[in-house]
Amino acid sequence: MNEKKSRSVEILDHYTHTGMTHTEIPSTFDGTIDLGIIGGTGLYQLDCLKPIAKLHPIITPWGVTSSPITIARFITNDSSLGDFHVAFLSRHGVNHEYPPSKVPFRANIAALKHLNCKAVVSFSAVGSLREEIKPRDFILPQQIIDRTKGVRDSSYFNDIGLVGHVGFGDPFSSNMAKFIYDLVEQANEQDPILVNQDTNEVCTLHFDRDLTVVCMEGPQFSTRAESKMYRMLGGDVINMSVLPEAKLARECELPYQMICMSTDYDAWMDHEEPVTVETVIGNLNNNGRNANRLATKIIEKMAIMTPKFLNNGDGLTGSIKMSISTKPDAMSEDTIEKLRFLYPDYW
Ligand SMILES: CSC[C@H]1O[C@H](OP(=O)(O)O)[C@H](O)[C@@H]1O
Numbered sequence: 001m002n003e004k005k006s007r008s009v010e011i012l013d014h015y016t017h018t019g020m021t022h023t024e025i026p027s028t029f030d031g032t033i034d035l036g037i038i039g040g041t042g043l044y045q046l047d048c049l050k051p052i053a054k055l056h057p058i059i060t061p062w063g064v065t066s067s068p069i070t071i072a073r074f075i076t077n078d079s080s081l082g083d084f085h086v087a088f089l090s091r092h093g094v095n096h097e098y099p100p101s102k103v104p105f106r107a108n109i110a111a112l113k114h115l116n117c118k119a120v121v122s123f124s125a126v127g128s129l130r131e132e133i134k135p136r137d138f139i140l141p142q143q144i145i146d147r148t149k150g151v152r153d154s155s156y157f158n159d160i161g162l163v164g165h166v167g168f169g170d171p172f173s174s175n176m177a178k179f180i181y182d183l184v185e186q187a188n189e190q191d192p193i194l195v196n197q198d199t200n201e202v203c204t205l206h207f208d209r210d211l212t213v214v215c216m217e218g219p220q221f222s223t224r225a226e227s228k229m230y231r232m233l234g235g236d237v238i239n240m241s242v243l244p245e246a247k248l249a250r251e252c253e254l255p256y257q258m259i260c261m262s263t264d265y266d267a268w269m270d271h272e273e274p275v276t277v278e279t280v281i282g283n284l285n286n287n288g289r290n291a292n293r294l295a296t297k298i299i300e301k302m303a304i305m306t307p308k309f310l311n312n313g314d315g316l317t318g319s320i321k322m323s324i325s326t327k328p329d330a331m332s333e334d335t336i337e338k339l340r341f342l343y344p345d346y347w
């Protein structure tokens with residue numbers, strides 16, 4: 001990790017400095033974003049962030065984002081490093097209107113890319129397929145098994161007139177996962193971030209190379225037979241939303257890491273009732289609180305240390321140019337317009 005000189009970070013309440021009220025938050029923002037954060041079920045806003053702008057659902061060539069994008073700024077007292085900007089987006093909408101199969105994933109990721117995000121951290125409620133991954137534990141998966149049913153638009157490069165094939169062997173940013181894992185481990189020594197509110201016990205953050213998230217179609221949960229099959233396939237946790245989000249982030253050259261938050265044991269335990277939303281509300285609430293604490297720490301530490309993957313693209317920069325098979329001369333104006341929305345520097 002490229003640890004720039006350590007500095008203190010001030011979390012400034014924008015309003016105390018400008019005298020603005022919440023109703024006067026600007027709806028435009030001109031700067032660039034350092035980090036995009038996507039909230040999932042149970043995480044509809046980041047409490048730690050005071051917005052400096054709220055961009056109304058953004059119109060992209062792939063439709064409109066599922067929620068407004070809230071921009072927040074960490075003002076640091078080191079002018080050589082500048083301020084740190086975060087963009088927060090709610091995957092299912094602020095009132096949870098979009099079911100997993102109908103989330104406008106392409107618009108969401110395109111909007112974050114268009115805002116110049118350098119990386120994306122995404123939160124997701126998941127079921128656990130392993131006994132040792134308990135409800136309220138968090139997981140940093142490194143692999144995905146696709147069980148979506150082809151009903152989601154999962155690429156920017158799947159149109160007649162624009163064909164591209166990106167590498168997806170390692171779908172997550174292991175460097176970002178390690179960064180998150182290290183900061184949680186460090187905090188565990190003094191002031192743990194992930195805590196079970198009811199018992200005060202520390203919740204585990206699971207992270208190793210092979211942890212695998214299964215992405216199913218939904219919206220219904222799995223049958224017991226399916227749940228057991230996913231275990232046999234090597235799945236560790238299950239959700240309905242890592243795809244196509246992770247694929248689209250890759251097509252945008254964005255380092256992407258999902259932070260999974262376990263709410264239940266899905267349906268594979270014969271002696272337990274299969275999951276229902278009703279039975280996991282307490283876990284969702286606990287996880288939402290921990291997600292807020294974790295997001296705060298991630299932002300603070302990224303602002304202080306400027307990890308390499310934020311500045312060097314984590315090895316993804318430039319990969320898209322090589323991945324597009326269609327000859328540029330054969331592309332229509334419309335296609336080039338769309339490409340420019342994502343990559344103004346390339347086309
Ligand atoms: C807990 S109900 C199932 C729902 O929760 C997850 O949503 P998200 O990934 O946005 O947190 C899961 O993927 C399902 O969509």
Ligand SMILES: Nc1ncnc2[nH]cnc12
Pocket residue numbers: 125126127128216221222238239240263264265266267275
């Ligand atoms: N058991 C489960 N299956 C799919 N998505 C989930 N999200 C939370 N729990 C889940």
